[in-house]
Amino acid sequence: xxxxxxxxxxxxxxxxxxxxxxxxAADPHAAYRSMRRTxxxxxxxxxxxxxxxxxxxxxxxxxxxxxxxxxxxADPRAWEKLIPATCPVRPMMEWRPNxxxxxxxxxxxxxxxxTQAIDQVDQHGLRALVExxxxxxxxxxxxxxxxxLIAQYSFPIAFRVLSALLGCPDEIGxxxxxxxxxxxxxxxxxxxxxxxAQAVSDLVHQRRTHPGDDITSRLAxxxxxxxDEEMSHQLVTLYGAGIEPMTNLISNTILKxxxxxxxxxxxxxxxxxxxxxxxxxxxxxxxxxxxCISYPPYPIDVEGVLLPADQPVVISMAAANNDPAxxxxxxxxxxxxxxxxxAWSIGPxxxxxxxxxxxxxxxxxxxxxxALPETDLARPAAELTWRPGPFHRALASLPVTFPVAQPAxx
Numbered sequence: 001x002x003x004x005x006x007x008x009x010x011x012x013x014x015x016x017x018x019x020x021x022x023x024x025a026a027d028p029h030a031a032y033r034s035m036r037r038t039x040x041x042x043x044x045x046x047x048x049x050x051x052x053x054x055x056x057x058x059x060x061x062x063x064x065x066x067x068x069x070x071x072x073x074a075d076p077r078a079w080e081k082l083i084p085a086t087c088p089v090r091p092m093m094e095w096r097p098n099x100x101x102x103x104x105x106x107x108x109x110x111x112x113x114x115t116q117a118i119d120q121v122d123q124h125g126l127r128a129l130v131e132x133x134x135x136x137x138x139x140x141x142x143x144x145x146x147x148x149l150i151a152q153y154s155f156p157i158a159f160r161v162l163s164a165l166l167g168c169p170d171e172i173g174x175x176x177x178x179x180x181x182x183x184x185x186x187x188x189x190x191x192x193x194x195x196x197a198q199a200v201s202d203l204v205h206q207r208r209t210h211p212g213d214d215i216t217s218r219l220a221x222x223x224x225x226x227x228d229e230e231m232s233h234q235l236v237t238l239y240g241a242g243i244e245p246m247t248n249l250i251s252n253t254i255l256k257x258x259x260x261x262x263x264x265x266x267x268x269x270x271x272x273x274x275x276x277x278x279x280x281x282x283x284x285x286x287x288x289x290x291x292c293i294s295y296p297p298y299p300i301d302v303e304g305v306l307l308p309a310d311q312p313v314v315i316s317m318a319a320a321n322n323d324p325a326x327x328x329x330x331x332x333x334x335x336x337x338x339x340x341x342x343a344w345s346i347g348p349x350x351x352x353x354x355x356x357x358x359x360x361x362x363x364x365x366x367x368x369x370x371a372l373p374e375t376d377l378a379r380p381a382a383e384l385t386w387r388p389g390p391f392h393r394a395l396a397s398l399p400v401t402f403p404v405a406q407p408a409x410x
Contacts, residue, residue, distance in 0.1 A: 025388040025389065055314050059342070072300075074293065078295065097229060098230070157250065166235065172206070256284075287343075290316045291391050375402045
């Protein structure tokens, strides 16, 4: 079989929907509705030019696949053989010796190490850390009267909190964040992958040499004795789940509160909570919109659609959560408190840090609402730009204005 050329970009099949296109990022929900009318719950898409996949937009079909790791394993190595290193989505999908890309005994081994290291995080200390970082971020722009809440609030919180949890110095953390952003945007993904690999390797070496009370050190000291390579790839997963998605969860929730007057009024009246706001966003516009990828080892028939062997099957959490079969007659405002959504995945690969993520995002959003209660968007929501890419739901910026105030006294 001939490998795809790395000299020229492969062309997309015109019969497939391009998830990497800016038009898709601008209005993915319109795209999901069109997909459902045309294709039903299983949709032929391209993740990048010439990289075909099946996008699962039906809620019940998604649950079936996520709970069937034997027929839908997460190991992409057979697929990788046909994909050049220059492919822009490969770093988000390629095999790594970690829980996300493994099955069976190896998955159990990696997940056990990760879960034990994460579960030892002190929740009270974590909340205090988030509040401290959030307060410092707000103090940086409170006296200006305007801010980009992504660059100046959501990202610094996600970055600094995760770096503290992992025992990562700022210099290494900045490189990791830079590499991750390039990978998620799928623009300079190969370069981002190299930056990321070197940075996490440096972190592993530092924590093995100077262990502390942090997740990386606990992984290094775990009785399962992870190698340096395995350690690095556990950290890639933790950073992948902890910076970009967390930044976007905080930002998308703030956007929801600023643009939905009825929801905002209920929030301020105490009829719903910030946790409800988070769940509404996780239902309607989750920060990881399309992911939870599996690779069937042989052709599998799902409701009359034959899924090819070794071709990615991508779960659209955003579309599946909004499947009319699930949501018919239920207004979005009633999603609050209902956590049947797929934003954290389900099955063997469900997120092991869900409670920590909720705590971080809830604390960050609550702090901003308390510190700057009269915040407004600086431009109409329709003029905001969404970053392209097949996997995430991410604003390029979130500009706001508010009455000028002096930094809080400490």
